[in-house]
Amino acid sequence: MKILFATSEVFPLIKTGGLGDVSYSLPNALVELGHDLRLILPAYGNMLKKLNKDNCKEIGQLMIPGAGHIHKARVLLFTENETGVPLVLLDIPGLYGHRENPYVDNKKQDWPDNAESFTVFSRGVAMIANDEIDCGWRAEVVHSNDWQTGLVSGFIKQAGLDIKTVFTIHNLSYGGNFSHEIFTGLDLPQAWWTLDGIEFYGNFSMLKAGIVFADHITTVSPSYAEEICTAEAGYGLEGVLSHLKHKLTGILNGIDPDIWNPRTDPYLATNYDARYRRLKGKMDNKTALLHGFGLTHDNEPLIGFIGRLVEQKGVDLVVSIIPDIMESTNSKLIMLGSGQPEYERELLDMAKHYPDRMIVTIGYSEAMAHRIEAASDIFLMPSRFEPCGLNQMYSQRYGTLPVVHRTGGLADTVVDASETNINNKTATGFVFDKTDRNDFLQTLRHAIDLYENKKIWNQMTMTAMQKDSSWQSSAEKYLELYQS
Ligand code: ADP
Numbered sequence: 001m002k003i004l005f006a007t008s009e010v011f012p013l014i015k016t017g018g019l020g021d022v023s024y025s026l027p028n029a030l031v032e033l034g035h036d037l038r039l040i041l042p043a044y045g046n047m048l049k050k051l052n053k054d055n056c057k058e059i060g061q062l063m064i065p066g067a068g069h070i071h072k073a074r075v076l077l078f079t080e081n082e083t084g085v086p087l088v089l090l091d092i093p094g095l096y097g098h099r100e101n102p103y104v105d106n107k108k109q110d111w112p113d114n115a116e117s118f119t120v121f122s123r124g125v126a127m128i129a130n131d132e133i134d135c136g137w138r139a140e141v142v143h144s145n146d147w148q149t150g151l152v153s154g155f156i157k158q159a160g161l162d163i164k165t166v167f168t169i170h171n172l173s174y175g176g177n178f179s180h181e182i183f184t185g186l187d188l189p190q191a192w193w194t195l196d197g198i199e200f201y202g203n204f205s206m207l208k209a210g211i212v213f214a215d216h217i218t219t220v221s222p223s224y225a226e227e228i229c230t231a232e233a234g235y236g237l238e239g240v241l242s243h244l245k246h247k248l249t250g251i252l253n254g255i256d257p258d259i260w261n262p263r264t265d266p267y268l269a270t271n272y273d274a275r276y277r278r279l280k281g282k283m284d285n286k287t288a289l290l291h292g293f294g295l296t297h298d299n300e301p302l303i304g305f306i307g308r309l310v311e312q313k314g315v316d317l318v319v320s321i322i323p324d325i326m327e328s329t330n331s332k333l334i335m336l337g338s339g340q341p342e343y344e345r346e347l348l349d350m351a352k353h354y355p356d357r358m359i360v361t362i363g364y365s366e367a368m369a370h371r372i373e374a375a376s377d378i379f380l381m382p383s384r385f386e387p388c389g390l391n392q393m394y395s396q397r398y399g400t401l402p403v404v405h406r407t408g409g410l411a412d413t414v415v416d417a418s419e420t421n422i423n424n425k426t427a428t429g430f431v432f433d434k435t436d437r438n439d440f441l442q443t444l445r446h447a448i449d450l451y452e453n454k455k456i457w458n459q460m461t462m463t464a465m466q467k468d469s470s471w472q473s474s475a476e477k478y479l480e481l482y483q484s
């Protein structure tokens with residue numbers, strides 16, 4: 001099949017979170033299954049710098065309407081590039097050339113022209129899918145992701161093209177909502193401004209556009225597919241999602257088995273796997289990481305956290321339990337992330353308070369993320385909601401047992417260390433039920449206590465490491481969907 005995969009970020013060229021990982025690993029899995037897939041992104045300046053110009057071919061030009069004027073776009077194709085699959089970039093320097101981060105400026109404010117930039121990108125995707133550049137490649141299916149590409153299916157429908165569209169919701173809390181004035185300025189079809197169109201509480205929502213116009217909607221775990229049809233997790237879209245449930249499927253994300261493999265991971269001090277030198281290799285990584293920060297290692301459990309420091313991730317719950325954990329156990333804690341300034345400050349203050357026990361790094365580092373996964377014994381993911389979550393699966397592969405809230409993809413990927421699950425050797429982590437500090441604290445304490453029981457702990461890490469979280473079966477589900 002000819003598949004055009006439209007996304008606003010992709011590992012390793014430009015990544016802010018899990019969408020970047022999925023936009024890398026799912027297309028690679030689809031190509032491995034024998035399909036003719038092209039990735040398409042805006043040509044952010046930051047990304048163009050990283051690509052080898054010798055591999056670039058201009059395959060066409062387009063004139064694309066934006067807010068009040070027409071943008072001239074060059075369409076670039078990199079057949080060889082870091083994503084592993086053919087990459088098409090829509091190059092409009094005035095819109096994307098200055099962007100280091102796809103969504104925000106260096107003061108973490110949304111780019112003021114986000115509505116126009118992603119509308120123009122979505123128009124471009126529809127035109128390229130239909131081969132309006134006349135390069136001899138026309139898509140049968142366009143798969144778009146999150147609000148930035150939400151309008152793609154609308155433009156394809158509007159033009160009456162015989163191209164099928166799939167839209168994936170990675171996170172319903174980012175709606176891409178803009179005013180009526182912007183709607184008019186972008187010259188979007190007036191007929192779209194209705195309750196069952198893209199109007200959304202007096203504004204319009206690009207995410208809702210993806211939902212209403214796509215031939216099929218997916219989200220990234222079966223549990224999240226159920227949750228978003230309820231008022232609790234639906235962000236006001238639960239009505240339309242329940243109504244369209246017949247075209248909504250939850251397909252669990254996978255992880256890339258080569259990028260996240262403790263046996264070959266180039267960032268690690270010592271490589272290890274579930275069979276050979278498992279305990280020793282993992283222990284070496286813990287010693288190396290702690291020593292690197294000037295800390296000692298005395299066989300205490302190391303607790304890790306990596307992620308965006310935002311409410312979704314339950315960072316406030318982590319902050320609220322740190323004093324208890326520090327006072328009542330001998331654990332050490334290492335955290336990596338960036339996000340809301342108040343959380344960054346609170347965590348740095350706490351690290352100052354427990355200098356021998358707690359490390360906090362504010363920033364973004366692929367290398368350190370890999371090292372934390374390998375070095376930690378326990379990984380924290382108390383997310384309020386989690387469409388899928390990748391870090392709990394990376395943790396399991398690295399023999400690091402996750403402590404997670406029973407929500408979305410966390411509920412679908414972690415088997416709780418209940419007595420029954422321990423006895424039948426299926427447990428792969430620790431799951432608590434309520435978004436509540438006490439529930440979280442109690443579950444983390446259970447994990448810390450169980451860490452002393454080496455027989456059970458080793459059994460659990462072994463089960464977690466051997467679990468298959470690869471893309472194989474999920475990629476096949478996407479293909480079935482495309483084919484249907
Ligand atoms: P989300 O997409 O909601 O942020 P996921 O768990 O799906 O959550 O994916 C997050 C991805 O981003 C993981 O690959 C994680 O390792 C990575 N990540 C998040 N924050 C950082 C950071 N500060 N440094 C390095 N990697 C990070």
Ligand code: GLC
Pocket residue numbers: 017018019022170171220253386387388389390409
């Ligand atoms: C989103 C979600 C996360 C998911 C990722 C990739 O950012 O917050 O749960 O894993 O997308 O689908």
